[in-house]
Amino acid sequence: MELCPCVKNILLLDFEGKRVAAKYFCDDWPTNGAKEAFEKAVFNKTQKTNARSEVEVTMLENNIVVYKFVQDLHFFVTGGEEENEVILATVLQGFVDAVGLLLRGNVEKREALEYLDLILLCIDEIVDGGIILETDANVIAGKVASHSTVAEGLSEQTFSQALATAREHLARSLLK
């Protein structure tokens, strides 16, 4: 019996439900068509909700989906219906915060595409074949950035500083 906590997919969609980055770790959605249909269903089901301050959660097709929105980006993590949703939420929070650090607070679609390599490496550092590798945003971002040619600037500031800027930026954008 499979007892180890398992992540079925990690998705990053834009505000229209289009895929920015997606990684599937199981065979529940074998074709790209099936994946896109799932993404569409998830997006439609969640788009009207307010998942900006806290991680939100819902059930879809016998799966648990936790999600959070930042600016025009929608973050999702999916697990099986027997999965502990608090664990999934921890994975999601790690993903969101790590992306915040890597994009230096500018969490929006344009930046995400500009630094897509960082996003993909970030997902690669969070989950390996469904098994959770790491959930601490600082560690994740550290692993990704330490060997990135693109994010040289990041090494100049410490990660806690970067996290602080990210929070500040977030707060400002919410006040707008």
Next chain:
Amino acid sequence: MAQPLVKKDDDRDDEAEYSPFLGIEKGAVLQEARVFNDPQLDPRRCSQVITKLLYLLNQGDSFTKVEATEVFFSVTKLFQSKDLGLRRMVYLIIKELSPSADEVIIVTSSLMKDMNSKTDMYRANAIRVLCRITDGTLLTQIERYLKQAIVDKNPVVASAALVSGIHLLQTNPEIVKRWSNEVQEAVQSRAALVQFHALALLQQIRQNDRLAVSKLVTSLTRGTVRSPLAQCLLIRYTSQVIRESNTQTGDRPFYDFLESCLRHKAEMVIFEAARAITELSGVTSRELTPAITVLQLFLSSSKPVLRFAAVRTLNKVALTHPMAVTNCNIDMESLISDQNRSIATLAITTLLKTGNESSVDRLMKQITNFMSDIADEFKIVVVEAIRSLCLKFPLKYRSLMNFLSNILREEGGFEYKKAIVDSIVILIRDIPEAKESGLLHLCEFIEDCEFTYLSTQILHFLGIEGPKTTDPSKYIRYIYNRVHLENATVRAASVSTLAKFGAMVDALKPRIFVLLRRCIFDSDDEVRDRATLYLNTLGGDGEVVETDKDVKIFLFGDLDIPLVNLETSLKNYEPSEEPFDIDSVPKEVKSQPLVEKKAPGKKPAGLGAPPAGPPSTVDAYERLLSSIPEFSNFGKLFKSSSPVELTEAETEYAVNVVKHIFDRHVVFQYNCINTIPEQLLENVSVIVDASEAEDFTEVTSKPVRSLPYDTPGQTFVAFEKPDGITAVGKFSNMLRFIVKEVDPSTGEAEEDGVEDEYQLEDLEVVAADYMMKVGVSNFRNAWESMGEDFERVDEYGLGPRESLAEAVSAVINLLGMQPCEGTEAVATNSRSHTCLLSGVFLGNVRVLVRLQFGIEGSRDVAMKLAVRSEDEAVGDAIHEIVSCS
């Protein structure tokens, strides 16, 4: 609420369109990938191209085999570069390309070099990549490095090796199992996640060794577990050990550990422990209390995930321990207005499960407000919960039925409306007082129903239930209105319903005939045909006479034939002088393996027809047997069993047997396969010893002349048995044959053979062989129409059984009948159960069985068996089957 946040700058239009991948094209990117072959590599440029390739793959583009190979080969060149970032991207794309075995060899040495590099990042990633793409042979070469990596002092390297081990365990278990010493050491690691990954791998290595897992749990629950994830994992292992330990008395082992986890500082651990406690089998209310208390705190958390987790768990607990959850009802009621609709719906359905009779009305008021602003899928859940509530408190049917009829009138999609209609139908069936009002609600609904399927189903249902009410005439108007206003399908259904009223209620006959005569002028063929048929058979030419029973059966009776079988038979029928004989259609429903339902009995069958089985193989058997002259005078084949294996898998000769049952004969068909290429078998027969089957006398047998390698052959043995008697017995079988050596190179057999024998396993003919699984769509109707004339009732003690469910399935298997309406599923923890079975007994006699089970504290099961059938003797035979075993 929240609109998508977009920048409101003036130049927004230009900006929104901007994307580094705008206008990206696969062909062009593949061209660009040529930079990988440059003698002077530009790491930044190469990284960008890889990102583009990954973007394409991520968007769902796929590369052809040739393209993928080409990209893969040029990517391998990039190992020359020392650039860290580029190397990282190379790892990523190799994993995405998932190269084939012969391609893997090319990168193996580069990756193995990285695995032994001084840079931890290289080592960790090289391990993950190599393990992802490797196969068994390569694995033995790198095994030594992996074992070292598991105990590496760098946690990232150790985790990479451990996680890879978890994946490899699926494909190469024998290799990974050799690492258990290293993994054991890693469990003691000071790094939190290494411990988590080691624990996951160690348990999977030892999962078949209960004792080892139990020891592991014992030592860890006393020691220190550093990460919350590892602690969650430990809780899951602990639950598994508790499940398997099965101690009946005294304190539950490890309960204290679970309880102590409720005070952990991480929420994921607290929740995991609370959930584990609620899922303990046979959990007592004393054990439950601390878990419910923490879940109750979660209900008022500011985090939606915690509220959701808590209410979802309590919802499940409410099924088995409603009283334990009532303490949370106040918190739960405030969740009805939760922003998150999933939480609100779960709260409502939980309240519906725990609510008592007095709170129903108040609850319904709250739900009515709530229903207007949730999606259909949530509404369906609520409707199903209300249905079970109504069955629990039949006295409250009035307010619940009103609620259902109100929401039936509101807007909604097909699935939602169907759920409501199904619920009303079930309430009508189970609560007699609710019948009249329920039928009227349905009548009003079809006045304005946009779904043809629902209209026809309701009309059909009205035809069955309407004539039995005190005043059937009041439904006629609703039904006849449909003939005027609807499409052809609904009109045809209305005509049939009208005719049913006419056939059942003599007082209404003249009026019905008038209406039917008008339908003769309908524009649709089917409607006219039906009207004409009914007028002629019911005597619409003026005379009002009681409708003949045969006519009723002809028009409205059950066909008793699986529709699939009828369809196959009709397709096979070739137009000829001989009319199609409906009795020639096999009645056997090919039994489907019972798929374990996620929620047993959660969805009682509403209007739906009985599940249709796949086409049966009975046809094929019948054709085969009738082609053999020896068996031609046995009459019509009643039933053929599914094949029973008489040999172990992978033995020299594979033999299974199919039992064919006739009225006075039983034929065993032995299907034999010779699995030895160097042998040819001749004159193969089965010698059957029937000394333990007194009622049977062997009449004839038919050997296989020649049985070459890997070609199936059949030999038959036929027995005579007394007519109509369900004789049972045990038969021992010996395969006898002449074996000849075959030269494998030429395929020619030697002249001379040797006589030989091969012992097969015993075979039994049991009572269930004389019973066909034939379901009925509406058991209650069938039961009532069968009448009490030949009812046989008796009670039996079944002694101590493992569980109620086990007892139920044992009796079902013994009788070999078809469970109806999902009654084969027993709710967990229930103390009593009613099971409805249907079948056709030897001699084509319909049999219905109602079984009532009860279980006592000492696991003693008692059973009341009521049989109704068309033949008294068959009822006795059924009781005999039970009492003899």
